[in-house]
Amino acid sequence: MTTRFVRRTTTCLGVGSAALLALTACSSDTDHSSGAPSASATGSPSASAPASAPSSPKVSGTIVVFAAASLKESFTTLGKEFQTANPGTTVRFNFAGSDTLAASITSGAPADVFAAASPKTMQTVTDAGDGSGTPDTFVRNQLEIATLPGNPKHIASLKDLTRSGLKVVLCAKTVPCGAAADKALTASSLHLTPVSYEQDVKSALTKVELKEADAAVVYQTDVKAAGGKVAGVDFPESAKAINAYPIVALKDAPNATGAQAFIALVESAAGRKVLNEAGFLNP
Incomplete structure (x- = not known):
């Protein structure tokens, strides 16, 4: 009788341990918030595992x-x-x-x-x-002619910039806006001598804003940014010199x-x- 009692006790303990392990396995394979299987249950790394989760480098x-x-x-x-x-x-x-x-x-x-x-x-x-x-x-970006507000010199085309007595400012030819303006002028067989060559497009625009020039060839974005400080004149030749x-x-x-x-x-x-x-x- 003693032997049978030991054997029965051992058997019960084995069944209880197996059940406990099964419950543990079920709980680990289930997302506690939704009841859905976790990534590890399907053979994929868990999304919450730091070692496998992809992360973007922190910018600082x-x-x-x-x-x-x-x-x-x-x-x-x-x-x-x-x-x-x-x-x-x-x-x-x-x-x-x-x-x-x-x-x-x-x-x-x-x-x-x-x-x-x-x-x-x-x-x-x-x-x-x-x-x-x-x-x-x-x-x-595309070029545009910036003039004084109201366009008092009645500039309507790229050719108008070559008129005698008109003070025109261009960007230096080594600067992209200057190279584009030169390309547009060359394509139109036009030549003009500006009162100054500026080292960047904002400097060229400022000359007009300060009324030190009648016009400047700049980008359409610069004319827009200047608001009412200048007026803008489109010219078709600019389409051949887009940067x-x-x-x-x-x-x-x-x-x-x-x-x-x-x-x-x-x-x-x-x-x-x-x-x-x-x-x-x-x-």
């Missing part, structure tokens, strides 16, 4: 962006949006003529992102091996993670909205 610190002067308003807006979405970050901009920025980068100036107003100026950076990856064209704007993260970017995150914002639907509202064309 300062991101330095070198950008063409014509991007000032739209990029400033995007910079604020970026900082709001990524607390603890700061976006610092250097806005200038693309050729000046390219020269600074190839000379070793520390920066994370370069956004140029033409493929040619971007090539200066990539040919020097300072770009990380292939630049993406994110917008395009593509490429952007790239820099090879030795001090904040490579931040550079990629900022470029992602620029190329996102939200970024495109801001750029389109500023007057930029889709790539």
Whole structure:
């Protein structure tokens, strides 16, 4: 009798242990919040497991962006949006003529992102091996004539800029806006001598705003940004000199993670909205 009692007790303990293990297995294979099987129950890693869950690198610190002067308003807006979405970050901009920025980068100036107003100026950076990856064209821009408010000189065409006595300002030919203007003038067999060549498009526009010039050939985005300070005159020849704007993260970017995150914002639907509202064309 003693032997039978021991055997029966052992058998019961074995059954109880098996049942306990089964309950434990069931509870571990069930999501407690929904009752649905977890990823591990189907043979996939659990979504909550830190070792297997994909995660984007946290963006922090300062991101330095070198950008063409014509991007000032739209990029400033995007910079604020970026900082709001990524607390603890700061976006610092250097806005200038693309050729000046390219020269600074190839000379070793520390920066994370370069956004140029033409493929040619971007090539200066990539040919020097300072770009990380292939630049993406994110917008395009078209030229427009900026005149004094009300257009008192009655400028209606590109040819009108060649009239005697008219004070016209152009961007330097080494600057994308200047190269585009020169291309439009050459295609139209027109020649004019400006009162000055400016090193970036904002400087050319300022000459008109200050009434130091009657007109300037700038981008349509700059005319729009100036509001009522200038008037804009479209000219058909501008369609033959549209500039593509490429952007790239820099090879030795001090904040490579931040550079990629900022470029992602620029190329996102939200970024495109801001750029389109500023007057930029889709790539």
